[in-house]
Amino acid sequence: MKKHIYIYSPSGAVRDKAAFRRGVKRLKTLGHEVEVDSDALRSHMRFAGDDDTRVAAIQRAADSGADVALISRGGYGLTRILDRIPYKAISKAIKGGTHFVGISDFTALQLALLKKTGAVSWAGPAVCEGFGADPLPDDIMEDCFQDLLLGQGEGAGWRLPAGNRSDQIAEWGCSSATLWGGNLAVLVSLLGTPYFPEVKGGVLFLEDVAEPPYRVERMLTQLLHSGVLARQKAIVLGQFTEYKLTPHDKGFNLRTVTQWLTSQLRIPVLSNLPFGHVPTKVLLPVGAKVDLVVQGRDALMAWGHI
Template sequence: MSKHIYIYSPSSAVRDKAAFKRGVKRLKALGHEVEVDESALKSQQRFAGDDATRLAAIGRAAASGADAALISRGGYGLTRILDALPYKAIAKAIERGTEFIGLSDFTALQCALLVKTGAVSWAGPAVGEDFGAEAGADDIMEACFDDLLYGQGEGTGWRLPARDAAVGEGLRGIHGAPLWGGNLCVLTALLGTPYFPAVDKGVLFLEDVNEHPYRVERMLDQLRHAGVLARQKAVVLGQFTGYKKSAHDRGFGLPGVVERLRSLLPKVPILTGLPFGHVPTKVLLPFGAKVELAADGRDIFMVWGHRHAHAH
């Protein structure tokens, strides 16, 4: 059964037009009806059109009646317009069955939407980097996307790295915890604003790209000093990619960052290895939904149950 997918650009301009075209073609090849927003390929400075243009595109995505609204790419641009987003229209669209999906800069919209309306959106793929990947779209990502579109996805699972086996063994089941988070840099930039979700007893998932481990640590410490991390039932780290270590580091790296965080937050399980981030193999995660988290040895299971109340 064909699904209607609306593609729009709320953040950075699409520079890799070839990847964008491949993404659209791939979605059509999967049998979907693809609608591309009129300003999807606009460019103004580093943005996909000026602020008003991008706000209008978000409004059209909300009014599209599509089964899924997919971003062309992330980058930067949503933080600038959080005070002008059509939150009610987006929440109504979600209520009617349009799933809003994205990652990276999209974290800003997801956080603000959760604060303003409580609506659930999805952390997931972008058109260019995922469906339009040069090596072809990732099978797991596509399967998860399908599960969402056809109302079959009820959870996800992954294996902890061997060095973290003890964390899995010590994990007691977590029930009914709101799942939230996303891109660490974008999320941290919202701290102290009205758009930062005040989630207590949640499951916080985090990822980032092109951020050196010391920057990752500094942002994690900002969340820790602000009391955010200690209030969670678990912190789940996805993929941190694209950085280069330097000679100056002398062995300082992400494993040490994680170990230190665990020693500072002994009561909060910190899990690693979540297949999400700026990587081909990514699962789709319901941002704002309540989840259960359980472990069987190194195998972690995150379950959100049946999320589709809408038949199209």
């Protein structure tokens, strides 16, 4: 079934034009109508156009009437324009059937949108890093995206890693918890601002890229000391990639971080969610109510038809 996909650039400038072209071509190959925003390939310093240009692009995405408003890439740029984003227009578009999808820097818009309107958006691929993968995008990611377009996505299941405390949970579950989160560094940057959702009893999912374990722990510590983590029903860690350990770490790694975090909380800390800056990723409804069930090393997050 052909769907209308609107591609726009609210954050960093598209440097990899080849990946962008591959992404557009792939979406067309899947049978969709692809509309590219007039400023999608603009460049101003590190941004996809100046602030006015990117705010206008977000407004056009909201006005597009598309089935999906899909970002070209992440990068950096949304936090500096959060006070100018047309949240009501985006919320109205979502009610009208437009799904806003993105990753990385897009976390800032998603969390601010949730705080301001309560509207549900989707953590998922971008054009360049997702559909522009060479030679082909990941099958699971594409299937999840197609399920979203067809209204068939009901949840995500994954296998917890062996050897840490998360696999000691014989059976656990929660229901009707607000799913929220995204990129850890972007989320932490919103603490103390009017754009940080004060979610209680939620399921918080986190991922990041190019952040070594000690910096991941430092950001998690900030969330811990601010009381954010203890107010949740569960913490779900996605993929943390493209970092380097050094001899100075002396065995301090991501597993160390996970074990430490688990020891600080009375709620489950679940790892290995297939989401992040990786080819294989599910799409996650930020702001939706979810059920989360753990049996042994199997985890299932379900949200039904949204």
